[in-house]
Amino acid sequence: MPKITVNKDVKDLNQQQADKNRALFSECGVFVINIIGSPGAGKTTLLENILPRLSKKFRVCVIEGDLATDNDAERIRKANIQAIQINTNGGCHLDAFMINKQLNAIDLANLDLLIIENVGNLVCPTGFDLGEDMRIVVMSIAEGDDKPHKYPIAVLNTDVIAITKTDLMPYIDADTAKMREAIHSIKPQVKVFETKKTSAGYEAHGLISYIEERVNAKII
Amino acid sequence: MHEMSLMSGMLSIANDALRGLNVKRVNAVTVSVGVLSNCLTDALELAFRSLSENTVFEGARLILCEKDFLAKCSVCGKEFTASGFPVACPACTSARLAIISGDEVYIESIDYEEEVCQKSQ
Numbered sequence: 029m030p031k032i033t034v035n036k037d038v039k040d041l042n043q044q045q046a047d048k049n050r051a052l053f054s055e056c057g058v059f060v061i062n063i064i065g066s067p068g069a070g071k072t073t074l075l076e077n078i079l080p081r082l083s084k085k086f087r088v089c090v091i092e093g094d095l096a097t098d099n100d101a102e103r104i105r106k107a108n109i110q111a112i113q114i115n116t117n118g119g120c121h122l123d124a125f126m127i128n129k130q131l132n133a134i135d136l137a138n139l140d141l142l143i144i145e146n147v148g149n150l151v152c153p154t155g156f157d158l159g160e161d162m163r164i165v166v167m168s169i170a171e172g173d174d175k176p177h178k179y180p181i182a183v184l185n186t187d188v189i190a191i192t193k194t195d196l197m198p199y200i201d202a203d204t205a206k207m208r209e210a211i212h213s214i215k216p217q218v219k220v221f222e223t224k225k226t227s228a229g230y231e232a233h234g235l236i237s238y239i240e241e242r243v244n245a246k247i248i
Numbered sequence: 249m250h251e252m253s254l255m256s257g258m259l260s261i262a263n264d265a266l267r268g269l270n271v272k273r274v275n276a277v278t279v280s281v282g283v284l285s286n287c288l289t290d291a292l293e294l295a296f297r298s299l300s301e302n303t304v305f306e307g308a309r310l311i312l313c314e315k316d317f318l319a320k321c322s323v324c325g326k327e328f329t330a331s332g333f334p335v336a337c338p339a340c341t342s343a344r345l346a347i348i349s350g351d352e353v354y355i356e357s358i359d360y361e362e363e364v365c366q367k368s369q
Contacts, residue, residue: 029275029359034265037354038257120250151286152250155351180333181284184347213334216343 042156045124049131049159056136059243060144062158064182065166067148070192072100074166074223075145077230078239079107086140086243091130093122093147100145110134121152124159140247141239154182162242164235168193173202176210183214188221190235195224251287255295258355259305265358266304272363276309282350283317304360317350 037043053060065071075090082088090111092100095118104111112130114122127144134142144160146153150167165186167175170193176183183189189211194204208220221235262277277296281287289312296310317330321337322344328337330350336343 030269030362031357031359032265032269033357034261034355035357036261036265037352038254038261039353041257119253155250155286177333181286181351184284213343 039155042124045128046157046159049124049128050161052131052136053142053159053161054246056139057247058136058139058142059162059246060142060158060160061239062144062146062153062160062163063166064146064150064153064163064186065148066150066171069148069150069166069168069171070223071145071148071166072103073230074190074192074232074235075143076103076107077223078232078236079104079109079143081236082141082239082243083107083109085240086247087138088141088143089134089139091122091127091142091144093126093145095119095147116147120147120149121156122146122158123156127158141243150179150182154185161246162187162239164188164190166190166192167207168196169202169204169207170196170200171202173204173206174210176207176214180214183211183218186215186218188219188235188238190232191220191222193224194222195226251291252295252299254287254353255292255299258353259296259299259303261355262305262358265355266360269360270363270365271304272361274305274308274358274360276311276359277305278311278313278356278358280313280315280352280354280356282315282352284347284351285353287353289314313356315350315352318348319345319350320348321345 063071088109090104092111092113094100095116098113101111101113112133114126144158163186165182169191191204191207204222211218211220223232293310300306319330320327321342323342324340326337326339334343
């Protein structure tokens with residue numbers, strides 16, 4: 029019986045497109061962030077609150093990935109920032125081809141920072157490179173401080189983790205110190221930032237400064 | 249959750265590989281699945297069964313081979329097979345590591361039956 033050897037990874041196709049995206053972004057001097065997290069982790073809220081400061085320094089565009097609705101893109105547009113909605117119609121992650129398809133609608137030559145908010149899911153998106161320079165995994169403290177141990181591959185495949193909603197700590201049985209410990213037991217080099225709501229507004233200074241630093245290092 | 253889209257990608261790779269060959273039917277498809285790929289083997293089976301209907305792959309056996317997580321310690325350079333998380337280097341206990349393999353999902357090989365050619369008289 030004939031047998032043919034194939035030895036081809038199904039993710040190769042995505043990886044090839046991600047490499048092309050990355051080359052294009054570099055050529056145009058655009059820094060790209062891929063934001064990944066569970067539904068309700070606070071990804072869009074994080075964006076809404078960091079974009080006003082980032083857009084003062086950089087020309088920013090956002091791609092929103094969701095199964096349905098353009099609610100999230102609408103939320104971003106309220107801050108006068110270009111937002112493109114991708115509806116995956118049930119697809120659980122964005123891939124490099126979906127991103128590439130949207131690039132015609134974006135003026136890359138006049139852009140510094142492209143932020144992609146992935147579909148709410150802490151499993152599938154982690155295996156798909158989009159061509160980003162930096163990945164941010166968003167985990168709210170309300171999801172439990174053992175979340176990193178439950179989703180180790182998400183931690184292993186990221187550079188940065190934002191622990192959101194830390195103002196909820198007094199009301200729940202979870203601790204950011206434990207969450208940090210869990211993250212660093214899996215990947216010591218991950219940068220961890222905390223964000224919270226206070227009476228003065230949303231606090232994410234550390235994360236914003238780090239993003240500014242990384243964007244500047246690429247575009248200048 | 250993404251097993252369906254991965255399987256559809258695999259079948260398109262498999263179709264490309266079989267193009268130009270004289271295939272009557274496929275008997276088996278051997279697939280390597282890394283433990284870091286976030287793939288459920290049951291879900292891959294189900295995706296294979298539903299996506300292979302009315303194709304040369306219908307009724308073929310899907311042979312899934314689980315591949316270990318091979319890591320290389322970024323501190324001392326030791327290569328080792330990691331089991332479970334958190335991972336620590338067996339030589340120096342560091343958790344700083346690079347993934348050598350274990351996140352792959354690839355088709356290794358395809359066994360098929362050839363169409364018997366009718367020889368012209």
